Amino acid sequence: MLLFEIILVLLFATIGYFVLTTVFPPLNFPRSIPTVPFYVSLLPVLTSVDQEEIYNKYLREKLEKYGAVKLYFASRWNILVTRPEYLQTIFKNEELFAKSGNQKKTPYSVLADYTGDNVISSHGKEWKLYRSIMTQSIQFPQLEPVLKNTEKFTESIRKEVGNKDKALNVSDKIQRFCLENICECVLGIKPDAIASEAGELHERIKFVKKQIFNPIYLNFPILDRLPIPSRLDARKEVHAFRKYFCELVKRNKNEDSHTFAGHKLQRAFETGEITAKQFTDNVIITMVAGHENPQLLLTSLLYVIAKYPVYQTKLREEVQSLGDKSHWSAFQDLPILNSIMYETLRLYPPLGQIINRCTTSRTTMGDSINIPRGTYVGYNNFGTGRDILVWGPDANEFKPGRWGITLEDIQSNFSQAKRTSKLPAFHGRSRACIGEKFALLETKIALAKIVDCFEVSLDKSWKEQLTPAGPICPLLLSLKFKSLRE
C-alpha cells in the first residue's frame, strides 16, 4: 500500500511540475516585461484564427508598450522582442546571444532531423566553416535560369487560365518556380534533371512541409518524442527525402559545377572538411531556405498587387515604360517596383518570428530586462514591421510611398531600415541573410513579368487570411488572371 501511495504522489508531483512549468514562465525570467498567456500557443492548434489576429489580440499591446514579452513556444518559455534597439543588441552580440537552431533546441523533433546542423542554425567554428564553403555560390549565383523559369511560370499561368477570367490557386506554381531557381542557380543541378524529377520532387517537398509546419508540432515539438504513428511516418519520409535530394544533387551536376554550392559542399565532404551529415544538412537548408522564403515573398507580392489595383496599374506602367527589349537587370532600378517589395517585406516578412538565439551568460537588455543564462531569445519581424512607435500611426497600412519617390531615396531608406533593425526581414549584422540579393532579384523579375502579362485580382470566393503559424503569407491564395497579351 505504501509503495502504491509513493508512486501516486510521485506521479502527481511529476504532472504538477510539468503543468506548472508549462503554464508559468520560470521564476528567474525578467519581471519587468509582461507574459503572453500560455494558452495563446494553443490557438493555432485549436482555432482557425490567423497570425495577424493572434498578434493583434494577444501580443501587440504588450509588445508596443514594453518591446519584449515572455512567450511560450516550441515546448519552452522564451523572450520575444520587437523593439529595434533590442534587436540590435541581439544582432550585435553574436557570442552572447548565440545561434542555437532546432538541432540544439529540439534535437528530438522531426524538424531538427530535416534541417540538421547547417549554415543558418549553427554557431562558432562550424558556422564559419559552412560559410567559407557556401557564401560565394549563394551571393553570386548563375542568373540566366531565372529568366527561363520566369517565362515557364507565366506561360503555365497563361495556359491554365487561357483568355478566361479564371481563378487559380497559385501556391504550387510559385513553389515550382522558386524551387527550380534555387536548384539550378545556386545548387547547380542540371535543368533537364529538374524537369524530369519536377513532379516527384515537388510532391515530396509538399508532403514534408505539411508535416513540418503542422501547428501542433511547431508549438509542441516535445510530442515528437512520443511514438505517434503519423510522426513516425513523417520522420521516415524526412530521412528518405534527404537521401533522395542529395543523390539528385550529386548525380546531376551542371557542367561548370565548381561554382555551385552543391559541388562545393560535395568537394568539402570528399576532402574530409565536413562529414556526410553536414553535407546533407547544408544541401537541404540551401534548398529549403532558398525556395521557401522567396516563395512566401512572391505569394505576398501577388496578394498586395491584387488587393491594391492602384499600385498594380502604376507598376505595370513603370514596367512597360522599359519597352520589350529591356534587359532584366533594368528591373533592379524601378522605383515603384522596389517600394512595393519593401512595403510587402515590412507588412508580410516571410519569416515572421524567429527564436533561435540562446544566451551564453546572464545579461541585461535595455535598462531592466534581466535575462538568465541559457534563455532562448527571439524576435518578431511581423510586430516590428507593424509597430506604430517604429513606423508611425499608419504602420498597418500598405503605403509603398513611405519608402520615397526616387530610387535613390527608396534604396537609402531600405538600407537605413535594415541597419537600424526597423526592418529585420533579412536579419542583420554578421548573420544577415546572404540570399537576399538573389531572392529580391528573382521575385522582382517574376512580379514585373506577371503585371506585364496579366491583370491580377483577388478571387472573391477566397477567404482573406494569413497562415495560422510559422512562415507568413496569405493562406492558399487564389487569384484571377486576365491575360493582357495574346
Ligand code: HEM
Ligand atoms: C525573401 C527571401 C528571404 C528571406 C526573407 C530570408 C530571410 C532570412 C533570415 C531572417 C535569416 C536569418 C535566419 C535566422 O536567424 O535563423 C536568413 C539567413 C540566411 N539565409 Fe535567407 N532569406 C531569404 C532568401 C534566401 C535565399 C534565396 C537563400 C539562398 C540559399 C538564403 C540563404 C540564407 C542563409 C545561408 C542564411 C544564413 C546566414 C548566416 O547565418 O550566415 N536566404 N535569411
